[in-house]
Structures are given as C-alpha cells and as structure tokens.
Amino acid sequence: MQQKAFILLVAGLALLARPAAAHCNYLIEKGDNLYDIAENNGFNETELMKLNPSITDPELIFEGDTLRLPCKGGDDEKGDSIFDLLQHRTDMSTLFAALASVGMLEDLQDGDLDATLFAPTDKAFEALLKQLKLTAAQLLNDTALVQDVLAYHVIPGDALDADDLKNGKSYSTMLKGKKLKIKKNDEGVFVLTVAGQEVPVKIADLEAGDAIVHVIDEVLLPLESEGGKAPAPSPSKPTTPTGDGCTYTVKEGDTLFDIAAKYDTTLEDLVALNKQIEDPELILPGDEIKLKEC
Known part of the structure; x- marks a missing residue:
C-alpha cells in the first residue's frame, strides 16, 4: 500500500514538473532572459532564435518586446x-506584436473587459505590408499609424457575438469618430469600413474572458491607403449625380459634407432626406444618396 502511494506521489510530482503548454506568443517582462523563457516553455534557446531572427544577441532582449514561440497543437x-x-x-x-508596440496589451489582460475585437491574422498583415510596401519593423515603428489602425478594430463597452451584431448597424470603435458597419446575409457576417472594405468574419465568437473576438483575414483601415502609409483621404469632388439629378451614387473618398456643398444643399437636409443614414460620417462607395425630392 505504501509502495503504491509512493508511486502515485512520484507520478504526480513528475506531472507538476513538466513545463506548461507553450505559448505561441510571449510578452517579455522585466528580468526575463532568453534561456529561461525557452526552458520554461519546453524548448531550447537555439529554436527560439531561429523563430525570432531579429534577435542577434541572445543576451539582449527588451521588456515590452514580443517573441514567437514554437507552440504545438491547435489554436x-x-x-x-x-x-x-x-x-x-x-x-x-x-497582431500580438503590434498591440505590444503601442502599449495596448496591458489593458487586454483584463478578463473583465467588455469589448469586441476583430482580430486580423498574420496573413492579413502580410497582405497589408505588401500593399503598403513596408516591412513589419517599419510598420511597427510608425506608432501613430499602428495605434489608429488597431483602435479601429475594437468596439469598446460591448462584447458582441455574431448574433448580437445587427445587419446595417454602425458601431463606434476605440478610434474617435470612426465607425464600423455590419452587413449580414446568407453568406455570413461582413465588416464594412470607411475605406470601402467589405471584410468577412472567418471565425466568430471566440471567448476571451468577458470579451468576444472575431477572426478576420484583412486588416481594417480607417483611412484610404495610399503610397506606403494610410493618410487621411484628400477630399474629392463628387461626380455628376445619377439619373435625373435626384440621387447620387457615393464614390470612394466622398463625404456627405462635400456632396452637400457640391449640390447646393446642406448636410442636415441630406440626413433628413436619407433616413437610412445612421451616421453622417459613415457613407460607403456604392451607397445611393437622395439629393432632393423628385
């Protein structure tokens, strides 16, 4: 009996001694070193450096930076x-590295946080970098741009699963004055941006404490991208209205204010004529705007 108890005790201690399941991403904390990070996650320093080629000196890592780890198993x-x-x-x-670079990860450690995050995959960021002709390091160095883009992916104050997201409704994001609009049909849930994107939700309703995360395969842009970064779009003059001058089809870069000025009316009158516009700051290419009663 004593021998059996001893065997069970040894087995239990062996299980406790095994390293916890390795993280895929790691935020470097004060006092960390590469050797301990590797050992604590069940692999060696050489593997870690291969996954993080930016590390040229294993003794030189910085608090607040992130590491990729050779995690195993499913997501x-x-x-x-x-x-x-x-x-x-x-x-x-x-995404993990980008959030760390602008100091947003700390707030996201709160399990009681009520929020909805549209989370772009690594492939989504690769496509954006190719579009902007930037390296990941160059993008992360542009703190203001990264902060604006990431803030545009968060709906604060509400943890909204796919059923909660309402078709045609606009939601305020962490980026002041910028909203996302939701489109739902038989094909799924789509996120519409002020840049004219229509981005499908690939994986919905991942639970993250009190928050909800939806995986997307495109980075949401709060501004029209052009030339290597995403500056504010320059106002464009609306083209001739369609049909008999009663309606206008929104083009990329249009604002409701510019349309009103071009066609000798006011923003207030356009909003009154177009009850479908919930947010005057969020009109999308292809939307039809009524200019006057005909």
Whole structure:
C-alpha cells in the first residue's frame, strides 16, 4: 500500500514538473532572459532564435518586446482574456506584436473587459505590408499609424457575438469618430469600413474572458491607403449625380459634407432626406444618396 502511494506521489510530482503548454506568443517582462523563457516553455534557446531572427544577441532582449514561440497543437478558441487568447494562437503573432508596440496589451489582460475585437491574422498583415510596401519593423515603428489602425478594430463597452451584431448597424470603435458597419446575409457576417472594405468574419465568437473576438483575414483601415502609409483621404469632388439629378451614387473618398456643398444643399437636409443614414460620417462607395425630392 505504501509502495503504491509512493508511486502515485512520484507520478504526480513528475506531472507538476513538466513545463506548461507553450505559448505561441510571449510578452517579455522585466528580468526575463532568453534561456529561461525557452526552458520554461519546453524548448531550447537555439529554436527560439531561429523563430525570432531579429534577435542577434541572445543576451539582449527588451521588456515590452514580443517573441514567437514554437507552440504545438491547435489554436485556442477560448482564453481568460484577449491577451491570453492571443498568446495561444499561432495565427496572431503580428497582431500580438503590434498591440505590444503601442502599449495596448496591458489593458487586454483584463478578463473583465467588455469589448469586441476583430482580430486580423498574420496573413492579413502580410497582405497589408505588401500593399503598403513596408516591412513589419517599419510598420511597427510608425506608432501613430499602428495605434489608429488597431483602435479601429475594437468596439469598446460591448462584447458582441455574431448574433448580437445587427445587419446595417454602425458601431463606434476605440478610434474617435470612426465607425464600423455590419452587413449580414446568407453568406455570413461582413465588416464594412470607411475605406470601402467589405471584410468577412472567418471565425466568430471566440471567448476571451468577458470579451468576444472575431477572426478576420484583412486588416481594417480607417483611412484610404495610399503610397506606403494610410493618410487621411484628400477630399474629392463628387461626380455628376445619377439619373435625373435626384440621387447620387457615393464614390470612394466622398463625404456627405462635400456632396452637400457640391449640390447646393446642406448636410442636415441630406440626413433628413436619407433616413437610412445612421451616421453622417459613415457613407460607403456604392451607397445611393437622395439629393432632393423628385
């Protein structure tokens, strides 16, 4: 009997001694070193450096930077917080690093945070970098741009699953004055941006503490991208109205204010004529605007 108890005790201690399941992404903390990070996650320093070629000196790592880890197994679909969920996703390393670069990860460690995050995958960021002709390092160095883009992916104050998201409704984001609009049909849920994007939700309703995360395969842009970064779009003059002058089809770069000025009316009158416009700051290419009663 004593021998059996001893065997069970040894087995239990062996299980406790095993390293915890390795994270896919790791936020470097004060006092960390590469050797301990590797050992604590069940692999060696050489593997870690291969995954992080930016590290040229294993003794020189910085608090607040992030590392990719050789995690194994499938992606987690649930976490104690947004931070915890992203740590255990193989497809979210760039998002994790971007959030760390602008100091947003700390707030996302709160499991009680009520928010909705549209989370772009690594492939989404790769496509954006190619479009902007930037490297990941160059993008992350542009703190103002990264902060604006990431803030545009967060609906604060509400944890909205796919059923909660309403077709045709606009939602305020963390980026002041910028909203996202939702489109729903038989094909799924789509996120519409002020830049004219229509981005499908690929994986919905990942639980992250009290928050909800939806995976998307395109980075949401709050501004029209042009030339290597995403500056504010220059106002464009609306073209001739369609049909008999009663309606106008919105073009990329249009604003309701510019349309009103061009056609000798006011913003207030256009809003009154177009009850479908919930947010005067959010009109999308292809929308039809009534200019006058005909």
